[in-house]
Amino acid sequence: MPVSVANSKVVYEALKAVDVRIMSALPETWLVHLLHQAEEEEGVGISAGAHFVGVKSAMLMQNHGFLASVNGIVSFALLYKIPLLMLVSFRGDLGERDPWQTQGSLVTLPVFRALGIPHYPLSDPATVPRTIRQAQQLAESALTPVALLLTRDLMWEETA
């Protein structure tokens, strides 16, 4: 399987290390080794509920899942200042082979900017634990959603 098992495990262990106890996730190809949610917007409410009672959580989804959950992010996470840690697989960027993934990638970063949500790429497994820890810290201190983009460099192992 070209999806990187090793780097999926790095992300998984990094989330465990910062005491993330609840993950909501909608599976897609890149995320098969990471997890299993019916609809992305749901995750905003789940994370808010966990936050209200003091439990750390994260959302895991594809960039199209992020686009689908924008109303929930605005109407709940931003309105109520929820420290939402989002891990977003960034499909359709450099090296993408599936034509259908490419339109979403062109609007993902502009939508993050429009919403005022800090967002950073995750490309190097060596920096994953530190960046996840820092993103969670920023989300909690700023009381805002923070997104980490799981790039192709991190999630995909090219076959020869």
Added chain:
Amino acid sequence: MSGTAGADERMRRDGALAAVYPALARDDVVVVTIMGTVAVELYQLGHRPNFFYLEHAMGLASSLGLGIALSLPSNPVVVDGDGSLLMNLARSPLSPATTPPT
């Protein structure tokens, strides 16, 4: 309510809320409602600190309840609205699948 037969004799939302109010008015129960009429009616029955009325985020009261259920040893009570329910039909298969603690 009048004594006329038919639809008028069905329980109305405010009557249903009044019926369950004693079960909600307890310190050991977290109650989440969606915004709108249901929130106003519960508030008017008597606000309590264990009541949270989710404003604006239609569809997500049940998701909020699920997040709380997954994080606490006891389950919350969610009072949703019909419109909110329709905006988040995906919640229905998800909630039992995640088997929150009872």
